[in-house]
Amino acid sequence: MPPGRAGSLESLRRLNRLRVIRALRDEGQISRAEIARRTGLSRSTVSSLVADLQADGLVVERPEPGLAHGSSGGRPPILLSFDASAGAAVGVDFGHSHLRVAVSDLASTILAERTRPLDTDHDAFAGLEMAAELVVETLADAGVAKELVIGAGMGLPGPVDQGDGTVHSSAILPGWIGMTVAEELQKRLEIPVMVDNDANLGALAEAAFGAGRDATDLVYLKVSSGIGAGLILNGRLYRGSAGLAGELGHVLVHPEGIVCRCGNRGCLETVAASGALVDLLRRSHGDDITIERILEAAHAGDAGCVRVIHDAGRALGTVAATLLNVLNPEMLIIGGHLAAAGDLLLDGMRESVARAALPETSRGAQVVAGVLGERAHVLGALALVVSEADRVLPTRLALAG
Ligand SMILES: [Zn+2]
Structure with missing residues (x-):
């Protein structure tokens, strides 16, 4: 299979993974069959996504208590629940003139959030330093230890090369062009960082949690x-x-x-x-x-x-x-x-x-x-981390080691 094709199958799986997580988050406890009904995904797709989430330690299963010895004689349905507190995610949204940082649990529920105005002609390195500072402050607000953070997602107002991670020249932040932003922020935060165009993150957030669900x-x-x-x-x-x-x-x-x-x-x-x-x-x-x-x-x-x-x-x-x-x-x-x-x-x-x-x-x-209003892009950044948890977790372990 050519890499592009594999890549898009992969991204299809990511969005579906977010939709399964959302069903788990909304319902608290839910069966595989009910997830399939709510998301419109096939039973086999749901089973395979749930298996991945279980392997990552994000989903636990238990038989429904009241039905364990039910009179119907059938097998009691297994209910699943999402362990949103198994980790935390950081979202960073760089706008033309603002910086927004949010910390969420793994169900993308925001625990703390901070914003700061940005000088539109700011130097990229100064911007990254400010972001790193704001992340530390927001984690403190949320009462979340850095060790619990599985990764940070970051949105920039411009296209980001997903191959080498550089910012393309049509970005609205001139000082950022050609920079390998994820690498730079990762160095400062010591947590895995993923970067994407903020419009892509807005699309992801509205598709997973908002108007396009x-x-x-x-x-x-x-x-x-x-x-x-x-x-x-x-x-x-x-x-x-x-x-x-x-x-x-x-x-x-x-x-x-x-x-x-x-x-x-x-x-x-x-x-x-x-x-x-x-x-x-x-x-x-x-x-x-x-x-x-x-x-x-x-x-x-x-x-x-x-x-x-x-x-x-x-x-x-x-x-x-x-x-x-x-x-x-x-x-x-x-x-x-x-x-x-x-x-x-x-x-x-x-x-x-x-x-x-x-x-x-x-x-x-x-x-x-x-x-989702002005939060769409930071929610997308958080969703990016959660949807890629299986990919960022090994990086997290490597960084910690
Ligand atoms: Zn133009």
């Missing part, structure tokens, strides 16, 4: 200072050959438009990312206008702010329509800073999608806001 094909669109998409196709996170899949922010929308940070002209980001909205409103609303104030004013009915958000939605919808025609997903989930605009943004998107996508494709795809 019943979908097998979805597009998660992160709209903040940058624009990126995370793709879940046939139940798998799709990263492309070099980790660049989903770089939707750099799709050309105006050939004669303004120059984008990537060097091309008229990219989607130059008309629909938060900075573009701020630029559009400076003349009318003053130099000190910010994206937070635009969102606030739009909700209060300010005509100019409503207009630029609606127009951004239309531009996003036109590009998304192409994606819907090509990929035919069930859902288009909007996350990132601008998702807080709600229908002010989504109505513009729906308008363009209805206009530009094939009628069947657009009718088949819901355009919705994510339900």
Whole structure:
């Protein structure tokens, strides 16, 4: 089997593993048959995933107490429970201007969380030092010893090469390009670190715990200072050959438009990312206008702010329509800073999608806001660790030794 194929089978298994863990977490105690019913996975897939979780010490089984000597004479169903306290996970989300760290148990229930503003032109090494510091503080808040942490997941606003772990050049943090981030943070934390594009992590989180929990094909669109998409196709996170899949922010929308940070002209980001909205409103609303104030004013009915958000939605919808025609997903989930605009943004998107996508494709795809809000990316980072627990645990042991 070629490596790419094996890789996508592997990632399919990861998402399914998260869905099984979620069923275990929601129910407390649950049988294999009930997990299969709740997740829509086959009995044999569930049995094999449960066996893996048992081998990792994360799932324990016990016969249902009341039925042990049941009058029906049948074999009592074996109930499973997830041992969320068997370890802890750390999630780190680097945004354009914020840093968020969360500590969770292995069911991705957040135990403690801290955020800190980031200078947008910060030096990457200073950023990593700050992250390492914040991790130590957040672990203390959660009362979790570092020895209990099985790994840290980290999201960055840009594509990350999953082969050598370097940050690609379209990342929105210029100081980070070419850096092997996982290695650097691992050195500072002495726990295994996995890094991914934050849009991929948002897609993973919404698919595992959020708006996309019943979908097998979805597009998660992160709209903040940058624009990126995370793709879940046939139940798998799709990263492309070099980790660049989903770089939707750099799709050309105006050939004669303004120059984008990537060097091309008229990219989607130059008309629909938060900075573009701020630029559009400076003349009318003053130099000190910010994206937070635009969102606030739009909700209060300010005509100019409503207009630029609606127009951004239309531009996003036109590009998304192409994606819907090509990929035919069930859902288009909007996350990132601008998702807080709600229908002010989504109505513009729906308008363009209805206009530009094939009628069947657009009718088949819901355009919705994510339900995890600004936590989506850090939850995805935590989910990445939990879903890969079997891979990080041996690394953890090696680091400890
Ligand atoms: Zn661009």
